[in-house]
Amino acid sequence: xxxVLVFCEVQDGKLKKASREALSIGRKLAEAxxxxxxxxxxxxxxxxxxxxxxxKKLFVTGAGGYNPEMYTAAMQAAIAQTSPxxxxxxxxxxxxxLAPRLAARLDAGVASDxxxxxxxxxxxxxxxxxxxxxxFATVEVSSVPAIATTRMNAFPAEESGGGAAEVVEVSAPAxxxxxxxETKVTQSGELSIVEADIIVAGGRGLKEGANFSxxxxxxxxxxxxxxxxxxxxxxxxxxHQHQVGQTGRVVSPNLYIAAGVSGAxxxxxxxSSSKHIVAINKDPEAPIFRVADLxxxxxxxTILPALTEEVKRAKAx
Amino acid sequence: MNSVVCIxxxxxxxxxxxxxxxxxxxxxxxxxxxxSPYDEYALEEAIRLKEKEGGDxxxxxxxxDRVQQALRESLARGATxxxxxxxxxxxxxxxxxxxVLAAALRTIPxxxxxxxxxxxGTDNSxxxxxxxxxxxxxxxxxxxHMETAAGKVTAHREIEGAEEVIEATTPxxxxxxxxxxxxxxxxxxxIMAAKKVTIDTKSIADLGLADSDVVNQRVTVVSLELPxxxxxxxxxxxxxxxxxxxxxxxxxxxxAKAL
Ligand SMILES: Cc1cc2nc3c(=O)[nH]c(=O)nc-3n(C[C@H](O)[C@H](O)[C@H](O)COP(=O)(O)OP(=O)(O)OC[C@H]3O[C@@H](n4cnc5c(N)ncnc54)[C@H](O)[C@@H]3O)c2cc1C
Ligand SMILES: Nc1ncnc2c1ncn2[C@@H]1O[C@H](COP(=O)(O)O)[C@@H](O)[C@H]1O
Numbered sequence: 001x002x003x004v005l006v007f008c009e010v011q012d013g014k015l016k017k018a019s020r021e022a023l024s025i026g027r028k029l030a031e032a033x034x035x036x037x038x039x040x041x042x043x044x045x046x047x048x049x050x051x052x053x054x055x056k057k058l059f060v061t062g063a064g065g066y067n068p069e070m071y072t073a074a075m076q077a078a079i080a081q082t083s084p085x086x087x088x089x090x091x092x093x094x095x096x097x098l099a100p101r102l103a104a105r106l107d108a109g110v111a112s113d114x115x116x117x118x119x120x121x122x123x124x125x126x127x128x129x130x131x132x133x134x135x136f137a138t139v140e141v142s143s144v145p146a147i148a149t150t151r152m153n154a155f156p157a158e159e160s161g162g163g164a165a166e167v168v169e170v171s172a173p174a175x176x177x178x179x180x181x182e183t184k185v186t187q188s189g190e191l192s193i194v195e196a197d198i199i200v201a202g203g204r205g206l207k208e209g210a211n212f213s214x215x216x217x218x219x220x221x222x223x224x225x226x227x228x229x230x231x232x233x234x235x236x237x238x239x240h241q242h243q244v245g246q247t248g249r250v251v252s253p254n255l256y257i258a259a260g261v262s263g264a265x266x267x268x269x270x271x272s273s274s275k276h277i278v279a280i281n282k283d284p285e286a287p288i289f290r291v292a293d294l295x296x297x298x299x300x301x302t303i304l305p306a307l308t309e310e311v312k313r314a315k316a317x
Numbered sequence: 318m319n320s321v322v323c324i325x326x327x328x329x330x331x332x333x334x335x336x337x338x339x340x341x342x343x344x345x346x347x348x349x350x351x352x353s354p355y356d357e358y359a360l361e362e363a364i365r366l367k368e369k370e371g372g373d374x375x376x377x378x379x380x381x382d383r384v385q386q387a388l389r390e391s392l393a394r395g396a397t398x399x400x401x402x403x404x405x406x407x408x409x410x411x412x413x414x415x416x417v418l419a420a421a422l423r424t425i426p427x428x429x430x431x432x433x434x435x436x437x438g439t440d441n442s443x444x445x446x447x448x449x450x451x452x453x454x455x456x457x458x459x460x461x462h463m464e465t466a467a468g469k470v471t472a473h474r475e476i477e478g479a480e481e482v483i484e485a486t487t488p489x490x491x492x493x494x495x496x497x498x499x500x501x502x503x504x505x506x507x508i509m510a511a512k513k514v515t516i517d518t519k520s521i522a523d524l525g526l527a528d529s530d531v532v533n534q535r536v537t538v539v540s541l542e543l544p545x546x547x548x549x550x551x552x553x554x555x556x557x558x559x560x561x562x563x564x565x566x567x568x569x570x571x572x573a574k575a576l
Contacts, residue, residue, distance in 0.1 A: 068446070068456055093476035097458050100411070100443040104450035109410055109535025112441050125539075131438050134334040135343070136542050143535040178455035178485035181471070185479045192477045198575055222569075222576070240496050241475070246330050246437060247354050247495055255575040257565075266330050272547065276573035278565055280555065290549045294568045298555020306562035314566050314576055 003035025005084040005145070006055070007075065007095055008046055009066075015041075015049040017195060018090025020157035022150045023053035025117055026088050027160055030054075032119035033085045040078050042066065044167045054160035057082075063172035065180065066094045072101045074172035079106070079145065081168070086124055088117075089149040091194075099149050108143040115154035115252070115273075124148060132246040132269030152194050153252055186241065191225040193242060198255045201227030201244055201271070205260020205281065205300055209237030214304040215259065221311045227251070227271075229261045245270035259300040263288025280304070318370040318465060320363035321427045322396065323418055323444070324378045325353040325436040326387040334543065341538045342407060352387045355433025359493035361500040363431050364395035366465065373397045375425050379417045380406040385516055392511035393503035399516040400425065402524065404531070411439075413531035415447035420524035422452060427488060429470060434459045434492040442492075449490035457483045461496040 004026040008019035015023070023039060030037040039046065039055035042065065050058045059081075061074035075098070079087065087102070089095035091113055103110045111126035118125045124146035130137045141147065193199055200222065202215040212226070219226045228242040244251055246266040256274035261267060263279070263286055271277070272291045279292035280300050289295040296303060328334075328348045335344040352360075363374045375398040376391040378384040384406075388399040402417055409417070422430060430452075432445035442458075449456035457463075461480070463472035470489050474481045503511075521531060555561040570576045 068449075072450065093459065093474075096442055097446060097456070100446040101450045101456065103443070104412060104415060104447040107412070107535075109412065110441075110443055111536060112443055128440075130440055130541070131328070131332075131334050131343075132330075132440060133544065135336070136544060137538050138540045138542075139536050139538050141536050176455065178457065178483050178489070180481050181484050182482040183479055184482070190478065195477065243495075250440070255569065255573045265333075269330075273544065276568075276575065277550075278568065284552070289552060291547045292552075293550035293572070294565065295550065295552040296555040296561050296565065297552060298558065298561060302558040303555050303561050306558040307565055310559075310562040310566045311569075311576065314570065 002033060002083060002085040003037060004030040004033065004086045004088060005038045005040060005078060005082060007087070007089045007098065008039050008041040008050060009090070009092060009094060010041055010043065010046045013045050015046055016090065016092060017157065018092045018095065018150070018152050020053055021152070021155045022088045022090040023050065023055060024158045025150060025155040026086070027054040029086055029117060029119050035085065038082055038084070039165060040075055047164045047167050051162045051165040052159045054162050055165040058165035058167050059170050060167055061170055061172045067176050067179070068097050068101050069176035069178065070172040071098055072105055074170050075102050076105055077170040084145050087145045087147045091149045091151050095149050099147055103147050106145065108145055108147050109141040110147040110149070111139050111141050112149045113151045114148050115151045117148060129250065129273065132250055133273050134269055151252065153197065193225045193227050193244065193251050194249050196225035197253050198222050198224030199227040199244070199251060199253045200224050200257045201229065201261055202232060202259055203229040203261030204231040204235070206232065206237070209235070212238055214300070218257070218304055218308045218311065221308050221315070229267050258288055259304055261288055262286050263291065318366050318429070319372040319427045320366060320429045320431060321375045321377050321422060321425055322356065322360045322363045322391070322431040324356050324360070324376050324387050324391055325433065326350045326378060326380055326384050327353045327436055327438040330354070330437060336541050336543060341541055343541065350383055350386065352390055353433050353437045355435060355437065355493055355495065357500040358495060358497040359431035359433055359491070360391055360394060360396065361498045362463065362493060363429070365498065367397070375400060375427070377418060377421055377425070378402070379404060379414055388516055389511055390503065392514050393507040394501060395507060399514060401516050401518045402521065403518060404521050408532045410534060410536035411441050411443035412447055413534055415444050415451055416530055417521060417524065417526060418444065419448050419451040420526055421519070422448070429487060430454070430490050432490065432492045434494045445490050445492040452488070454488050454490050455485035456490040457485055458492045459494045460491050461494050463491065463497070
């Protein structure tokens with residue numbers, strides 16, 4: 001029975017957003033390719049959620065937390081049972097760690113970080129941003145299975161209202177050559193820029209690190225994540241996890257607000273596919289205005305506080 | 318401690334991308350090629366290890382003749398050996414590239430194999446873990462800090478909102494993230510020394526592989542397109558901060574539907 005298998009991750013007893021997105025597009029692909037949607041996760045706590053997004057079966061491994069070697073073997077066992085045409089991974093750190101390893105095991109092709117997917121009769125057709133979004137490549141994956149990792153926020157998560165998925169355990173080796181010895185939380189409570197629907201980003205126009213509070217205050221008021229240009233990361237004002245751009249994260253949130261960011265080509269590469277862009281810059285010629293849907297020419301030190309207040313007021317209504 | 322660093326040569330990040338005549342690749346005319354930025358962190362870490370513990374740092378690149386330039390630059394920074402596998406890497410998919418690199422690695426003594434966390438441009442993040450699987454090695458991806466001890470490596474891996482400390486046996490695959498170190502520039506002495514090194518050049522056939530193992534096997538690019546040109550939207554004067562704030566909030570609510 002072909003169909004689609006989706007690698008899922010659980011956090012706090014629920015499927016991660018990236019997994020829900022991958023299941024949603026996976027369900028559509030399964031309809032087109034024929035066969036069932038099935039899912040894979042660390043444990044059975046994902047069964048209800050996976051079913052809600054249309055998975056008939058949930059493969060689980062007793063291997064415990066994520067480990068690339070063990071999970072490769074467990075996924076291989078799940079694939080041997082269903083022979084899916086397509087295997088999808090949400091574009092999380094673990095998804096992107098595991099997909100290539102599994103692909104090499106199966107001699108399969110991978111399209112990574114895709115924002116469109118389509119079943120083109122026996123082949124998986126995918127679109128992916130390349131050159132950090134300066135171009136889009138359409139690729140065909142002809143191997144069986146065809147593997148893809150999905151870009152966050154590119155595929156809407158849509159429930160299909162199915163009952164809990166049937167849980168099937170697959171075995172994994174007990175040993176591996178690498179193990180996690182410690183996990184350190186680096187941004188407790190802070191939203192990661194790759195997962196966020198809204199990003200407020202600051203650049204060198206902030207003048208000094210302490211002024212990132214203006215960006216943070218607005219981000220908190222809106223419920224968004226904090227982004228940064230490389231110049232501010234290099235200056236040590238903020239951790240590089242926040243860096244947007246060619247050598248940072250490539251993001252495509254619904255709304256991107258940039259303040260004091262000039263819009264260098266390497267920065268634009270990382271954010272120009274955002275659906276809505278607002279830029280605040282005192283230089284009317286700043287290149288960021290070329291991609292901004294709404295450009296505000298002015299001083300961020302007066303506009304950001306006013307904006308934060310206005311957002312709080314709007315939210316209070 | 319011997320290391321191999323896999324070096325991808327990519328268009329300079331400043332490049333304005335133009336689509337080539339075949340509609341599937343970029344127009345290479347006038348493109349300046351550089352060592353992929355993440356590979357610089359990989360190379361720096363390997364050089365530091367060599368300085369501390371001795372051994373060799375071999376840089377390995379698969380691609381057309383121009384790749385020799387990237388290997389020379391890496392030698393000038395402090396790599397001690399270089400291997401160039403000649404071939405049209407542009408026609409290979411990631412697993413094809415990984416097979417070439419894995420075959421070459423079997424001929425080079427090593428304890429650690431370094432990659433960039435992604436090749437800037439292709440933005441795949443695939444080749445490192447693929448090589449790890451092909452060689453049966455453990456992998457530690459997106460590394461921001463690492464230490465070595467006899468027969469093992471401990472490294473910090475960046476994941477969403479956290480950092481994992483992972484311990485692996487060697488040989489192992491490490492993919493480098495920004496923050497791992499501050500890459501050095503080539504010194505004049507390094508540039509002179511690099512000129513004396515002979516780059517070991519081989520073909521895919523020398524490695525026992527056929528084109529059919531490598532080229533257009535599983536993933537093929539059918540078209541390459543530029544994103545729709547953004548014309549730039551409305552611009553407003555922010556001289557009155559309160560009025561500007563009101564207009565931004567209106568935009569957020571009514572057009573972006575973000576509030
Ligand atoms: C290989 C390579 C990779 C790179 N990768 C990245 C990357 O991933 N991400 C990235 O961001 N950059 C990257 N860069 C760096 C990039 O080229 C720019 O240097 C950087 O983006 C500039 O950051 P910035 O916009 O904060 O600073 P600047 O260019 O200095 O811009 C500051 C802006 O703030 C405005 N401003 C100043 N004061 C105010 C005020 N009071 N109110 C409003 N506006 C004000 C100014 O008009 C100016 O436009 C890379 C560069 C290279 C060579
Ligand atoms: N043609 C190549 N030759 C040598 N190393 C490569 C090549 N392509 C990719 N790599 C390595 O694999 C890493 C990841 O590339 P990618 O999977 O394309 O994102 C790069 O940072 C390089 O270290």
